[in-house]
Amino acid sequence: MRAVITGASGTVGTRLSAHLRQEGFEVIPWDRRRVPVDDYWAMERFVRETAPDVLFHLATASEPTGRPGESWLINYEWTSELAWITRTLGVRFVFSSTTLVFSNDARGPFTVDSRPDATEGYGYEKRRAEERAFFQNPEARVVRLGWQIGEQLTGNNMLAFLEDKMRQEGRVEASTRWYPACSPLEDTVRALRELAWAAQGLYMLDSNERWTFYEIARALSARHGNRWRVEPSERFVFDQRMRDERVKLPSLKAWLPELP
Numbered sequence: 001m002r003a004v005i006t007g008a009s010g011t012v013g014t015r016l017s018a019h020l021r022q023e024g025f026e027v028i029p030w031d032r033r034r035v036p037v038d039d040y041w042a043m044e045r046f047v048r049e050t051a052p053d054v055l056f057h058l059a060t061a062s063e064p065t066g067r068p069g070e071s072w073l074i075n076y077e078w079t080s081e082l083a084w085i086t087r088t089l090g091v092r093f094v095f096s097s098t099t100l101v102f103s104n105d106a107r108g109p110f111t112v113d114s115r116p117d118a119t120e121g122y123g124y125e126k127r128r129a130e131e132r133a134f135f136q137n138p139e140a141r142v143v144r145l146g147w148q149i150g151e152q153l154t155g156n157n158m159l160a161f162l163e164d165k166m167r168q169e170g171r172v173e174a175s176t177r178w179y180p181a182c183s184p185l186e187d188t189v190r191a192l193r194e195l196a197w198a199a200q201g202l203y204m205l206d207s208n209e210r211w212t213f214y215e216i217a218r219a220l221s222a223r224h225g226n227r228w229r230v231e232p233s234e235r236f237v238f239d240q241r242m243r244d245e246r247v248k249l250p251s252l253k254a255w256l257p258e259l260p
Contacts, residue, residue: 001023001024001025001026001053001054002025002026002027002028002050002051002052002053003020003025003026003027003028003052003053003054003055003056004028004029004030004047004050004052004054004055004056005017005020005027005028005029005030005055005056005058006030006055006056006057006058006059006078006082007030007057007058007059007060007062008027008029008030008058009029010058010059010060010062010155010156011148011150011155011156011157011185012058012096012145012148012185012188012189012192013029013056013058013059015150015185015186015188015189016056016058016189016192016193017029019186019189019190019193020193023193028050028052030046030059032059037073037074037077037078037081038073038077040081040085043081043082043085044085044088044089047082047085047086047089047091048089052091053091053092054091054092054093054094054196055082055086055091055092055093055094056094056096056192056196057078057079057082057093057094057095057096058096059074059078060074060075060122061073061074061075062156071122071125072125075122075125075126075129076125076128076129076132079095079129079132079133080129080132080133080136082095083095083132083133083134083135083136083137083140084136084137086137086140087136087137087138087139092139092141092196092197093133093137093139093140093141094140094141094143094192094195094196095129095130095133095140095141095142095143096143096145096192097126097127097129097130097142097143097144097145098122098123098126098144098145098146099144099145099146099181099204099206099240099242100118100122100123100126101116101117101118101123101126101127101130101144102114102116102117102118102123102240103117103118103119103123104238105117107239108179108238108239108240108241108242109179109239109241109242109243110204110240110241110242110243111204111242111243111244112201112202112203112204112244116130130142130202138200139200140200141195141196141198141200141201141203142201142202142203143191143192143195143202143203143204143205144202144203144204144205144242145181145183145188145205146180146181146182146183146205146206146207146208146240146242147180147181147182147183148182148183148184148185148188149182149183149184149185149220149255149256150184150185151185157185158182158216158217158220159220159224162217162220162221162227162228162230163227163228165228166227166228166229170229171228171229171230171231172217172221172228172229172230172231173231173233173235174212174213174214174216174217174218174230174231174232174233175212175213175214175232175233175234175235175236175237175238176212176213176214176215176232176233176234177212177234177236177237177238178212178213178214178236178237178238178239178240179208179210179211179212179213179238179239179240179241180208180213180216180240180241181204181206181208181240181241181242182206182207182208182216182252183205183206183207183208183249183252184207184252184255184256186255187205187207187249187250187255188205188249191205191247191249192205195247198246203244203246203247204242204243204244204247205242205244205247205249206241206242206243206244206249207249207250207251207252207255208241208252209241209251209252209253211252211253211259211260213236214230214232214233215259215260216252216256216259217230218230218258219256219258219259219260220256220258222258223256223258
């Protein structure tokens with residue numbers, strides 16, 4: 001089996017690449033320096049020549065170059081083109097979206113029937129990209145992800161956030177009234193691999209059954225030798241959890257037994 005991965009050097013992409021290789025896949029990272037994302041024919045030729053069984057589109061505009069409209073280009077236009085290319089070439093297409101398609105004014109927990117309402121920024125671009133992906137490729141699998149929890153103190157994951165907050169402010173203020181959508185990184189990549197062969201449609205990955213950000217941050221701190229000073233707050237009130245009965249991730253407590 002062969003997989004092309006955009007964003008292969010990112011938080012999720014790195015672990016997904018390793019997982020797929022362990023499963024016997026040949027993994028081909030998409031190098032934007034060699035295959036520009038604003039050249040349709042170069043992209044189509046790359047996918048045709050590599051002939052993957054599946055294309056995982058995980059990339060975001062995480063390293064901006066200053067190009068005008070770059071975020072929209074990466075998050076929306078590139079997604080649109082990849083959805084069309086995979087449709088015409090018969091390649092499975094898995095697009096990673098985000099729980100941020102729901103604004104802070106929305107009321108969770110969310111299901112696949114909940115209507116996304118983000119009107120600006122990253123969440124808005126991803127919301128529009130979801131719509132476009134299905135328009136261009138009705139066989140797409142669109143997977144909304146929550147906050148990833150890895151084991152590294154750098155990168156785009158919850159531990160890195162806690163580390164940065166502690167370094168900058170000497171403490172971590174964590175809401176007792178925020179229920180974040182989140183999942184251990186290893187569970188996320190296993191689910192992405194499985195969903196590539198599931199029926200087309202929208203999926204949501206979330207391991208958080210009932211815990212607040214304060215409880216999760218405290219448990220992570222305990223797991224890492226009480227590394228962070230976590231203080232309770234009520235300033236952010238939001239139930240961001242996602243519920244998808246078709247996708248059964250292990251409970252967050254199975255990975256983080258320090259949770260209450």
